[in-house]
Amino acid sequence: MSIVTQRTDYTFKYNQTQSRHGWLRLTPAYSVKLVQEIVNHLEPNRLHPRVILDPFSGTATTGLAAAQNDFTARLYDINPFLIWLGNAKCRHYTEDEISTVARQIPQIIQAYKQYLPQSSWQPAIHNIHRWWAPATLNILTAIRQAIVDTGGEPGKYPATDLLWIAFCRLVIETSAAAFNHVSLSFHDETTSFATQTIDLFFSEVAHHILTEAGETIYGEATIEYADSRYPLPHLSFRKYTDVITSPPYPNRVSYIRELRPYMYWTKFLREAREAGELDWTAIGGTWGIATSRLKTWQPELDTLPDTVYQTCAAIAQSDNKNAFLMSRYVHKYFHDMHQHFASLRSSLASGANLHYIVGNSTFYGIRVNTEQLLGDSLSQLGYSDIACRVVRKRNSKKELYEFCLSAKWNE
Ligand SMILES: C[S@@+](CC[C@H](N)C(=O)[O-])C[C@H]1O[C@@H](n2cnc3c(N)ncnc32)[C@H](O)[C@@H]1O
Known part of the structure; x- marks a missing residue:
């Protein structure tokens, strides 16, 4: 791991010079370069055209990159501002x-x-x-x-x-x-x-x-509202062939926090309370009420991988007054992602390839190996060919990295 560098070309910074990708910055956006590298390996198939899915659209990096490469993409997000922005970025203008x-x-x-x-x-x-x-x-x-x-x-x-x-x-x-x-x-x-x-x-x-x-886009990408913890809309005869996405990480970053000025000025957010409600729907949400609700949150599933429960127990036992709350935060994050992977299966074509860009984190010295724990969820849910590669080192703390977790779905 020591030779892995920070690679700013694999961050949102790269997007600022990439035409429509640079229209508005969102720090947790991933680099269009990462998406392009994956998209470049996709073979167009005229008989069974590929449909690329991003269940966590954000600023629609995946959709725009896919459409710019003549593919069709469907993206989902829970944030109405990002849905609006994503569609504006991917649209054809006369x-x-x-x-x-x-x-x-x-x-x-x-x-x-x-x-x-x-x-x-x-x-x-x-x-x-x-x-x-x-x-x-x-x-x-x-x-x-x-x-x-x-x-x-x-x-x-x-x-x-x-x-x-x-x-x-x-x-x-x-x-x-x-x-x-x-x-x-x-x-x-x-x-x-x-x-x-x-x-x-x-x-x-x-x-x-x-x-x-005015630059022509040959493919097509649309962004709609959906909570990706639950089954996503899809056409029965046209299921998703590829998933390219970066879900939230378990690092207590709130997208709404950064998006607040835009969201208020465009009237997608009218008062602070709405931000908390939105963040409670967000996986890894952490704004205001979202954190206080964790105290009474009840999991719908009790079948997560053992490694998730072990990590949460280690955080709960650490010496900090917020240790219990943070262990619940991490528990809910992996619970929601497990729910997402479970519901996703019904929307995937057989042979679908998944690419998830994820980051690890630490709580009170306890390492949360997001890539491994999510890989354990995928494996438990019947996905195959699970693999993980390091994409880059993140600059915040020395042990933090970004990974590309990949898997395959065969019916
Ligand atoms: C890391 S960002 C995605 C960044 C994106 N790859 C980009 O380049 O801009 C994660 C996104 O997931 C969305 N999200 C969080 N929870 C969600 C959920 N339950 N269903 C759908 N989207 C969700 C957030 O609103 C946020 O836009």
Whole structure:
């Protein structure tokens, strides 16, 4: 393991230079390069076309990479913002749609000025002035209103979603948020941007996005809502031939935490309580109420691999006041993933290949070997050819790695 390096080309950072993949960052996104390496080995089959599944879509890296390589992909997620974003990234846009939106950019830049003297709708983000200076916030709310006037709220008109993505970029670039590794922190001060600076940024980003939206995509990918712990929608005659995905890791990272600013501004999240509810549905969810509910959580299954119970017992016995809670957190994570692997079987074509990018973690010095424990679940559930390779070393702690866990399903 010591020669395994951090490989930033295998992280979300690589995606920032990869056309549509770079539209909005999500730190837990995996690298499109990883997906491409897997997709490049897939033989197109004209008689029985492949259908690639990603049950944990996130920013739709798998779907976009598959569609760019002329494959068909179906993706699922529980986060409505990510479903919206994923579909906007994978969609086909006509020349007409793109030129219409291009004409709207200067109109919006002119129109929003009328809203500056008055107050427009602003999101109920806790402590909002820690994110944006009052003057910047005023401009953002005015631009938001001008986009709504032009093309409605996100999701109303597909092509207008491109403007909303540019707006999300504006929101994050003008904020005091700093992304350090997978966490989010704040710079000490917010900045009051001049309207000219914001106009220039919005115009440049929006035009850039439009250019990339004009690139032809030959395949097709769609993202829908589904909780992947339960059976996924599929056509009986067209089951999934390949699964390429990265599920959450048992590391207490909350996707909603990082996505909060986008989700509030696009109205996919209206109040903090909703974030906790969403994270309770998320595997490995850890936001607010999701953690407190762990105390009373009852497993639906008591047939997980012995190695899972052994790991949880070791964490529970460690010397920390949260040891019991964290052992339940890890228990629920592997429970939910086991449920996912069990339900997945009915959606898979015989011979389907699975590729799961996963990371290990530690709790109070106890190593959680995610790749091995998930491999044990797969084996117990009848999957075959289970194998694991190290993809990269993660930079947070020296013993943390990312792995590609693969398996096969034969009916
Ligand atoms: C590690 S991220 C996936 C990142 C993705 N590969 C990308 O490149 O952006 C895991 C995703 O799983 C989703 N998720 C968590 N629990 C889920 C569940 N029960 N069903 C479906 N999706 C879920 C989260 O919302 C998150 O978007």
